[in-house]
Amino acid sequence: xxxxxxxxxxxxxxxxxxxxxxxxxxxxxxxxxxxxxxxxxxxxxxxxxxxxxxxxxxxxxxxxxxxxxxxxxxxxxxxxxxxxxxxxxxxxxxxxxxxxxxxxxxxxxxxxxxxxxxxxxxxxxxxxxxxxxxxxxxxxxxxxxxxxxxxxxxxxxxxxxxxxxxxxxxxxxxxxxxxxxxxxxx
Amino acid sequence: xxxxxxxxxxxxxxxxxxxxxxxxxxxxxxxxxxxxxxxxxxxxxxxxxxxxxxxxxxxxxxxxxxxxxxxxxxxxxxxxxxxxxxxxxxxxxxxxxxxxxxxxxxxxxxxxxxxxxxxxxxxxxxxxxxxxxxxxxxxxxxxxxxxxxxxxxxxxxxxxxxxxxxxxxxxxxxxxxxxxxxxxxxxxxxxxxxxxxxxxxxxxxxxxxxxxxxxxxxxxxxxxxxxxxxxxxxxxxxxxxxxxxxxxxxxxxxxxxxxxxxxxxxxxxxxxxxxxxxxxxx
Numbered sequence: 001x002x003x004x005x006x007x008x009x010x011x012x013x014x015x016x017x018x019x020x021x022x023x024x025x026x027x028x029x030x031x032x033x034x035x036x037x038x039x040x041x042x043x044x045x046x047x048x049x050x051x052x053x054x055x056x057x058x059x060x061x062x063x064x065x066x067x068x069x070x071x072x073x074x075x076x077x078x079x080x081x082x083x084x085x086x087x088x089x090x091x092x093x094x095x096x097x098x099x100x101x102x103x104x105x106x107x108x109x110x111x112x113x114x115x116x117x118x119x120x121x122x123x124x125x126x127x128x129x130x131x132x133x134x135x136x137x138x139x140x141x142x143x144x145x146x147x148x149x150x151x152x153x154x155x156x157x158x159x160x161x162x163x164x165x166x167x168x169x170x171x172x173x174x175x176x177x178x179x180x181x182x183x184x185x186x
Numbered sequence: 187x188x189x190x191x192x193x194x195x196x197x198x199x200x201x202x203x204x205x206x207x208x209x210x211x212x213x214x215x216x217x218x219x220x221x222x223x224x225x226x227x228x229x230x231x232x233x234x235x236x237x238x239x240x241x242x243x244x245x246x247x248x249x250x251x252x253x254x255x256x257x258x259x260x261x262x263x264x265x266x267x268x269x270x271x272x273x274x275x276x277x278x279x280x281x282x283x284x285x286x287x288x289x290x291x292x293x294x295x296x297x298x299x300x301x302x303x304x305x306x307x308x309x310x311x312x313x314x315x316x317x318x319x320x321x322x323x324x325x326x327x328x329x330x331x332x333x334x335x336x337x338x339x340x341x342x343x344x345x346x347x348x349x350x351x352x353x354x355x356x357x358x359x360x361x362x363x364x365x366x367x368x369x370x371x372x373x374x375x376x377x378x379x380x381x382x383x384x385x386x387x388x389x390x391x392x393x394x395x396x397x398x399x400x401x402x403x404x405x406x407x408x409x410x411x412x413x414x415x416x417x418x419x420x421x422x423x424x425x426x427x428x429x430x431x432x433x434x435x436x437x438x439x440x441x442x443x444x445x446x447x448x449x450x451x452x453x454x455x456x457x458x459x460x461x462x463x464x465x466x467x468x
Contacts, residue, residue, distance in 0.1 A: 028282060031282045031283060031284075032282060032284065034284035035284050035445065035446050039284075039448060042284075066279060068237070068240035068241060068283045068284065068285060069240060069241035069242075069244070069245065070284065070285075072241075098242075099242075100241065100242060100245045101245075102245065
C-alpha cells in the first residue's frame with residue numbers, strides 16, 4: 001500500500017508542477033488522475049490540479065463539458081476556490097438537472113450557496129431530499145434557509161404529499177424546516 | 187458464483203435486469219459502444235452516448251452493486267455513414283478516460299472500404315492509448331469477415347493477444363484461435379451461440395483465452411445467459427474453477443490489460459477536506 005501511495009504522490013507532484021506551469025498536457029493529467037492516484041483520491045487530486053493551474057471559468061467550463069462524471073464532480077468541487085462571479089452557474093445547473101447523486105452532492109457546495117437564485121436554490125434543496133443526498137452536503141444551509149417562508153411552504157407541501165402517499169417524511173426535511181424559522185433579527 | 191459479463195449493452199436494459207443480474211452473480215460488466223437501432227446522424231450523438239457510458243450508466247450499475255466499465259469506438263455499421271465518421275477525430279479525448287478499458291466494438295459489418303479504414307484507424311488508436319480492442323465479427327459472410335479481420339489485426343500495431351474476437355461460432359473459432367487472439371462467444375436465445383454449443387466448443391478448445399457474454403441489447407436477448415452457460419458447464423462436468431476462469435478471470439485478465447479495471451465499487455465521495463494519503467505531510 002505504501003508503494004502505491006508513494007507512486008501516486010510522485011505522479012501528483014509531477015502533475016501539479018505541470019499544472020502550475022500551465023504546461024501543455026496538464027489537462028490530460030486532470031483526466032487521468034483517477035487511475036494514477038486511486039479512485040478514492042481522485043476528487044482531491046483533480047481539485048488540487050485545477051487550483052494549481054488557476055483554471056478560469058472558460059477552462060473549467062470546457063473541462064466540465066468534456067469530462068466524464070468524475071471529472072465533472074471535481075470541477076464542481078473546485079468552483080468556490082476558483083470562480084468569484086456567477087459565470088459558472090450553468091455548470092451547477094447542469095449538474096442539478098442530472099439524477100446522479102454524486103454530481104448533485106458536489107453541485108450544492110459553497111458556490112451554489114453564493115450564486116444560485118432563491119428559486120434555483122430551493123429546488124436544489126428539494127432535489128437533495130428527493131434523491132436522498134444528505135443535506136449535510138448543502139453549503140450555507142442554515143444561512144440561506146433562515147426566514148425563507150417560500151422554502152418552508154415547499155417543504156410542508158412535500159411532507160403532506162409524502163404523508164398522503166403513506167410514506168415517511170425524511171428526517172432531513174424536518175431538520176431543514178426547523179431552519180426556516182425567522183431569525184431573531186429579521 | 188461471480189460473473190463478469192464482458193459484453194452487454196446496459197443502456198438498453200431495465201433496472202429489473204440489473205437486479206436479476208446481481209441476483210445471478212454478476213458483479214462486473216463491460217458495455218461496448220455500438221449502434222442504437224436507430225441510426226445516428228452526427229458526431230454529437232456519439233458524444234452524448236459516450237458521456238452516458240462514462241457517467242449515467244456506471245452510476246446506475248453501482249446502484250445495483252455492479253462495477254461498470256466501457257469500450258468506446260465508432261461501430262462498424264455507422265463507419266459507413268460519412269456524417270458519423272468525424273467522430274474518429276474526437277475519440278482520443280474519450281479514450282483517455284478512467285472508465286474506458288478497451289476500444290470497441292470495432293470490426294466488420296458489410297466488409298466495405300469504409301469499414302477497412304475505420305477498423306485500421308481504431309486498432310492504431312488502441313495501440314496509442316495502451317488499450318486492448320474488442321472486435322465484432324460480422325453476422326453475414328462471417329468466415330470471410332473473420333479472415334479479413336485477422337489479416338487487418340496482423341498488419342496493425344496492436345498485438346493479437348490484446349484483441350478479443352467476438353461473436354465467434356463453430357465456423358470461425360479455429361482460425362480465430364490460431365491467430366493468437368482472445369475468443370469471445372455471444373450466447374443468445376435464438377441466434378449467435380447457445381449454451382450447449384458453447385460448452386461443446388469449450389470441451390474442444392479448452393478454457394484458456396475464452397470469454398462468454400450475453401451481448402444483451404435492445405433485441406431479443408437475455409442478460410442472464412452468462413449464468414446459463416456457467417450452469418451448462420457444470421452440468422457437462424467442468425469444475426467450479428473452470429467456470430470461474432471463463433466467467434470471471436478471463437475477462438478480468440483481458441480488460442485488465444488496460445490498467446484501468448477497478449472491480450470494487452466506488453465508495454461515496456467525501457465532500458469534505460480532510461487528512462488523506464495524498465495530502466500526507468502537507
